[in-house]
Amino acid sequence: MTFSRIAGTGSYLPPRRVTNDELAAELAQRGIETSDEWIVERTGIRARHFAAPEVTSSELAEHASRHAIEAAGLQPTDIDLIIVATSTPDMVFPSSACILQAKLGIVGCPAFDVQAVCSGFVYALTVADSMIKAGAARRALVVGAEVFSRILDFNDRTTCVLFGDGAGAVVLEASEKPGILATDLHADGRHVGVLCVPGSVSGGKVLGEPLLRMDGQAVFKLAVGVLEASARATLAKANCTEADIDWLIPHQANIRIMQSTARKLKLPLDKLVVTVDQHGNTSAASIPLALDAAVRGGRVKRGDKLMLEGVGGGFTWGAVLLQY
Structure with a gap:
């Protein structure tokens, strides 16, 4: 039987790092009051990175991809499937995956985007795992x-x-040994309005409001419940228990949501990988960013069991249990 396993990880952050104090100063010029203390208390975030105006998602993806391919000991031409999870593509079409494919000098393999907002990486990883297991x-x-x-x-x-x-x-590659042990994906479109960007393009004009809108309290209540349920469902599919989890690597949205999920799974907080304090919420990028930080920082080692989970607009959520 063919399985899939992670052969290499990579990440990239734009050079411009913006602390809470710097952001607060910029907002003050708009008459908006906030502070480092207010942000940290509610979210755990201390800084984030902002890309320069001309930089696109595919450019960030190229840097991260090259790091992952190098870590796997491969060349870009060894890749035969590209999936990019993003809610901020370079353009309406073609996909950012196709643009990334060209930047990496890869020709002919399938390349497509997945749009599940903050759950996007979990969705994309599940699709890739299925395609590898199917021999595609x-x-x-x-x-x-x-x-x-x-x-x-x-x-x-x-x-x-x-x-x-x-x-x-x-880089996810075919293997004789199990890597991804189980996955669990869900969506509930009844909650579209709690987290969305209600805008579109028509006739060369932007219709609606192309800016993020979120009901924070609604998202918090939904997130804590579905993340626990999805993690438990994934463990059950793999015939594992919470005690088997070496590291919980959740979507980095809010430290309170992350810690609450860890407690519900009876995991000590020192098994929780946290990068939200330095990265903020990077949506579909947050889980692989946190994973790479933990791998390169020496915390995650070969053989460790990792629980990845995310929740985002749609309303979408899901989890992946894997052995690194």
Whole structure:
């Protein structure tokens, strides 16, 4: 039987790092009051990275992808499947995956985007795992890349302080040994309005409001419940228990949501990988960014069991249990 396993990880953050104090000073010029203390207390975020105006998601993705491919000991031409999870693509079409494919000098393999917002990387990893198990690919490049700073309303302090830009990537390859042990995906479109960017393009004009809108309290209540349920469902599929989890690597949205999920799974907080304090919420990029940080920092080692989970607009959520 063919399985899939992570052969390499990579990540990339734009050079511009914006601390809470710097962001607060910029917002003050707009008449918006906030502070480092206010942001940290509610979110755990201390800084985030913003891409330069001309930088696209595919550019961030290229840097992260090259790091992941190098870590796997491969060349870009060894890749035969590219999936990019993003809610901030370079353009309406073609996909950012096709643009990334060209930048990497890869020709002919399937390349497409997945749009599940902050759950996007979990969705993309699940799709790649299924394609490898089905024999449709041998080495997949799975990327989460976002420039969320482009869709933020900097007159709304409840949302603009939360998000940042970045990209993370993994190379997933066919293996005789199990890597991805189980996955669990869900969506509930009844909650579209709690987290969305209600805008579109028609006749050369922007219709609606192309800026992020979020009901924070509704998202918090939904997130804590579904993340626990999805993690438990994934463990059950793999015949594992909470005690088998070496590291919990959740979507980096809010430290309170992350810690609450860890407690519900009876995991000590020192098994929780946290990068939200330095990256902010990078949507589909947050899980692979955190994974790469933990791998390169020496915390995650070969053989460790990792629980990845995310929740985002749609309303989408899901989890992946894997042995690194």
